[in-house]
Amino acid sequence: MSALAAVLKRDVRIAWRIGGGALTGALFFLAVVALIPFALGPDLALLQRIGPAILWLGALLAALLGLDRLFADDQADGSLDLLLTGPALLELVVATKALAHWITTGLPLVIAAPVLGLMLNLEPRGMAVVTLTLLVGTPALTFIGMIGAALAVALRRGGLLLPVLVLPMAIPVLIFGVSSANAALVGPMSFMTPFFILCALTLFSIVIGTFAAAATLRHGME
Amino acid sequence: MTARAGSLRLRGTGLACVRGGRRVFAGLDFALTSGEALVLTGPNGAGKTTLLRAIAGLLRFEAGNLDWQGGDEDLLLAEQVHYLGHQDALKPSLTVAENLAFWAAYLNSGQSSAAAANTASALAAVELADIADLPAAYLSAGQRRRLSLARLLAVSRPVWLLDEPTTALDARAQQMLANVLQGHLAGGGLIVAATHATLPLRHVAELRLGQAA
Numbered sequence: 001m002s003a004l005a006a007v008l009k010r011d012v013r014i015a016w017r018i019g020g021g022a023l024t025g026a027l028f029f030l031a032v033v034a035l036i037p038f039a040l041g042p043d044l045a046l047l048q049r050i051g052p053a054i055l056w057l058g059a060l061l062a063a064l065l066g067l068d069r070l071f072a073d074d075q076a077d078g079s080l081d082l083l084l085t086g087p088a089l090l091e092l093v094v095a096t097k098a099l100a101h102w103i104t105t106g107l108p109l110v111i112a113a114p115v116l117g118l119m120l121n122l123e124p125r126g127m128a129v130v131t132l133t134l135l136v137g138t139p140a141l142t143f144i145g146m147i148g149a150a151l152a153v154a155l156r157r158g159g160l161l162l163p164v165l166v167l168p169m170a171i172p173v174l175i176f177g178v179s180s181a182n183a184a185l186v187g188p189m190s191f192m193t194p195f196f197i198l199c200a201l202t203l204f205s206i207v208i209g210t211f212a213a214a215a216t217l218r219h220g221m222e
Numbered sequence: 223m224t225a226r227a228g229s230l231r232l233r234g235t236g237l238a239c240v241r242g243g244r245r246v247f248a249g250l251d252f253a254l255t256s257g258e259a260l261v262l263t264g265p266n267g268a269g270k271t272t273l274l275r276a277i278a279g280l281l282r283f284e285a286g287n288l289d290w291q292g293g294d295e296d297l298l299l300a301e302q303v304h305y306l307g308h309q310d311a312l313k314p315s316l317t318v319a320e321n322l323a324f325w326a327a328y329l330n331s332g333q334s335s336a337a338a339a340n341t342a343s344a345l346a347a348v349e350l351a352d353i354a355d356l357p358a359a360y361l362s363a364g365q366r367r368r369l370s371l372a373r374l375l376a377v378s379r380p381v382w383l384l385d386e387p388t389t390a391l392d393a394r395a396q397q398m399l400a401n402v403l404q405g406h407l408a409g410g411g412l413i414v415a416a417t418h419a420t421l422p423l424r425h426v427a428e429l430r431l432g433q434a435a
Contacts, residue, residue, distance in 0.1 A: 006327035010316070017315035078309025085279050085300040086328055221280050 003088040004096045011100035021069055025062040026108040032058040033116040044121045051120035052130045052181035058116070059109045059134055060174055063141040066105045068162050070097060070149040071217070080153070084221060091214045098146045098209065106138035129184040129191070133198060137177040140202040143209030144169045150213035154220025173201050230256045230292040230380055232277075232412055237286035239272050246272045250286070252429050259403070259413040259426045268432030270416035271308070274383045277414065278305040293380060303381045308389075310370040314359035318350055318369055321358050326376040344375035348398065363390035371402065382406060384415040396422075 015022040036054050037047055047054075074080040083093055113134050117127035148166040155161070180194035231253070238248035246269035254260050262270040275281045277288065279300030290299045312321050322341045330340075345351045348368040353361075361369065367390050374382055382403075388396055400422040403413060407423070415421060 003328045006324050010313070010320075010324045013320070014313055014315050076309075077313070078307050078311040079313070081275075081278075081280055081305060081307060081309075082311050082325065082329070085303070085305065087297075087301050088328070 003086065004092055007083075007088075007093060007096045008100050011097055012104055015100070015104035021066040022104040023108060025065050025105045026112050028065055029058045029062040029109050029112055030116065032061060033119060037119060048121045048123070048126070049186075051117065051122045051126060052133075052185065053178045054120060055113055055116060055130050055134070056137075056174055056178045056181070059113070059138060060141060060170060062109055063106060063138060064145060064163055064166060064170075066101070067142075067145040067149050067166070068152060070101055070146060071153040072149070075153050080217070081221075084217065090218065091210050094146065094150075094214045094217065095206070095210045098142050098213075101146075102139050102142040106142050109138060110134045126181075126185050130181045133177045133181050133195065136195070136202055137173050137198055140173045140198075140205040141170055143202075143205040144173070146209045146213045147216065150216035150220070154216045173198070173205075176201060230410065230412060231290070232381060232414075233289045233291075234277075235287050235289070237273070237276070237288065238284045239269060239276055239281060240284045241272055241281075245284075247431055248285070250429075250431075252427075254412055254414070254427065256292075256410040256412065257407045259407060259415065259421070259423050261421060261426050261428050262414065262416040262431060263418070263428060264431035270431055271385050273431070274305065274385050274414060274416055275307075277381075278303050278383050280305070299381070302379050303383055304374045304377070304379045306370060306374065306382070306384045306387060308385055310366045311373075312358045312361075312366055312369060315357060317355050317357055318361070319345065319354040321369060322372050322376055325373045329373075329377040329379075340376045341372075344372040347375055347402065348372045349395075364392055364395055367391055368395060368398075371399065374406075375402065380411050382411060382413045382415075384413065384417075386417055387415055388417060388419045388421070 033054060040046060071080060074083060084090060086093070110131060113131045114127040117130060122130065145162070145166045147169070148162040151165060152162050176194045176198040179189075180191055180198055183189040183194055184191040232255075233253040235251050237250040239246045250273070252260055262273060264270055272281060276283050277299075279298065288299070290302075293299070293302045311325070316324070319341065322345060326341045326344075342351070345354055348371055350365065350369055350372065353365075358366065358369065367387075371387070387399060387403075391399060403421065403423055407413060
């Protein structure tokens with residue numbers, strides 16, 4: 001247990017230090033959401049209607065932004081070798097790293113969402129709903145993205161490969177995140193139906209992402 | 223370090239490794255017991271690093287048998303091995319003390335919590351205690367090397383696998399390294415080191431790689 005706590009503490013600490021990536025995603029999120037009203041024009045009704053979708057798109061792209069560093073940094077400085085052969089189960093180490101990544105990149109997006117909702121003319125109820133769906137949905141993005149991050153390290157090809165691999169798998173999360181927010185705000189569907197599917201997607205990706213990333217890293221050692 | 227049985231034994235027979243479709247080495251035999259060091263020599267590309275990584279469990283042996291006796295029955299060989307590779311496994315944004323404390327906590331998790339005391343004495347042993355609060359980004363190559371060496375002192379493991387341990391070390395630090403290695407051997411540990419320099423150690427066996435290819 002203490003090994004995993006050490007990994008969590010280290011990764012969170014590195015992300016918050018100078019040169020870490022903690023706020024990069026949140027700033028990117030801000031930039032995307034702030035620019036869209038300028039592109040669409042000052043149609044408040046339109047902004048309100050597509051607000052949840054814009055927030056979700058911004059969060060999805062921002063979540064992808066820091067993912068390539070999840071394992072690449074550790075591989076570059078040799079830490080990954082030691083993590084792989086350490087006493088802790090690799091699946092747990094990988095899940096802990098994803099948790100630390102979510103705390104430092106996903107959670108700031110969730111916290112920023114209500115503030116950015118103001119720019120999109122969302123009413124308080126809309127902000128609350130979108131924030132809730134992001135809170136539930138962003139862990140899924142991190143854990144799905146971790147598979148791509150592990151593949152990028154194992155295949156020794158970073159950069160463009162990651163979004164190409166990850167985006168298709170993130171589409172269901174986007175669909176059900178936006179549709180549960182819209183269901184709560186506009187109807188006619190009940191909020192719970194898509195929201196529970198979103199919850200299920202998150203739980204599913206936590207399991208799949210953890211095992212797939214660990215298996216990929218094990219294989220990639222060769 | 224204390225209750226280590228006197229008879230640890232690491233023996234490889236007929237070991238072979240394949241990297242990228244190329245047979246790096248084959249039919250390799252070696253044996254070493256407590257208090258012995260094995261130095262791997264040979265030209266670049268002879269497979270010194272490959273052999274070390276394979277013993278550490280990071281690569282698979284294509285053929286042959288690696289036999290480890292006398293260690294902790296509950297642990298894999300990989301968990302009783304320190305691997306000191308080319309890279310130092312340090313995070314530039316963390317301080318010297320934080321870097322070491324992390325590896326001590328991570329690698330030591332199965333054991334008691336004497337890690338904090340160990341890290342302090344390990345830092346003192348590699349003469350980095352004065353700059354414990356400096357971010358690792360500001361360290362010189364030799365200081366980074368010494369800091370990763372401190373990891374081996376902070377966490378007690380019987381087998382040390384060292385890849386070019388003398389790289390970037392000055393004369394004084396090389397003497398320190400020799401003392402540290404000698405201390406590990408005296409405590410009953412095993413060392414396998416790949417190097418082009420001569421390690422100032424007694425009881426050193428040499429394994430030359432690179433003729434078979």
